[in-house]
Amino acid sequence: MSYTLDFSAVYDRLPELFLACLATIGLALAGMFLATIIGVLGVIARGSRFKxxxxxxxxxxxxxRNTPFLVQIFFIFFALPQLGLRLNPTTTAIxxxxxxxGAYAIEIIRGGVDAVPKGQVEAGLALGLRRSQIFxxxxxxxxxxxxYPSLTSQFIMLTLTTSVCTSIAAYELTSVAQRIxxxxxxxxxxxxxxxxxYLVISSLMMGVFALIARLSFSYPVK
Structure with a gap:
């Protein structure tokens, strides 16, 4: 059985696919931003004196870390409404x-924090720095x-994970592709x-992360 390739269906829907790419990037960036906050706060809480x-x-x-992402998103979208908390697909996805x-970011950042020599913290205390400044x-x-390399790799994986959000009809690239x-x-x-x-999106993300690394970590703290 022969199959004739015909990309006209894709060409005709390129504007729609482009918007879906932007939606995917938007979901990923929102997820990364909140995951970073969860990661930092989680590390602080993990080092708390309160057991x-x-x-x-x-x-x-x-x-x-020990449950599938699909189950997690289903729980938020289908189970939480039974308790009175109902979220739309986009909010659920984010x-x-x-x-x-955030769960992975906590462990990644914690590894970096644990690697900081305790002598540096003691030096900061000796110089009279506040706890917030030391941290x-x-x-x-x-x-x-x-x-940073491990964290950004995890965020690239998070970007690709947005494709699972099509299971709850969230607007992103895979859901649009399925409709087409x-x-x-x-x-x-x-x-x-x-x-x-998706390859282009991942490559763009990696380029942006590399630029952030050069701008953020190339100069001493003032």
Whole structure:
């Protein structure tokens, strides 16, 4: 059985696919931003002197890292409404991405924080720096510099994970591709094209992360 390639269905829907790419990037960036906040706050809580807080963070990390993302997003979208909390697909996608990425960010950032020599902290105390200054300049910044490649790799994975959000009808690239494929029956052309689009998105993300690294970590803290 011969199959004739015809990309006209894709060409005709390029504006729609472009908007879907922007939506995917938007979901990813929102998820990354919130995941970074969760990661930093989680590390602070993990080092707290309150045992209950430490146990809560450890439990959250283990829960997220040992369950599928699909189950997590289904729980937020389908189970939480039973308790009176109903979120739209886009909000659900962002929350799920943030929680999933945040759990991994906690462990990644914690590894960097633990690698900071304690002597540097003691030196900061000896110089009369406030605790907030020590955490920001002596602990967090060097830790982020050390784990930046691992953290950005995780965020690239988070970007690709947005494709799972099509399972709750969130507007993103895969959901649009599925609709185009259902209307045109050009499966190979559609999914080949979005494969290339995801590759472009990932490459752009890596380029942006590399630029941020050069701008943020190339100069001493003032």
């Amino acid at each position: 209950a807080l430490r146990v809560l963070v450890i439990g959250f990390v283990e829960l997220i 929350v799920a991405l943030a929680l999933n990425g 920001r300049h002596i602990i967090l910044r060097p830790a982020l510099r050390a784990v 494929e259902a209307e045109t029956f050009r499966s190979f052309e559609v999914y080949f094209s979005i494969t290339l689009l």
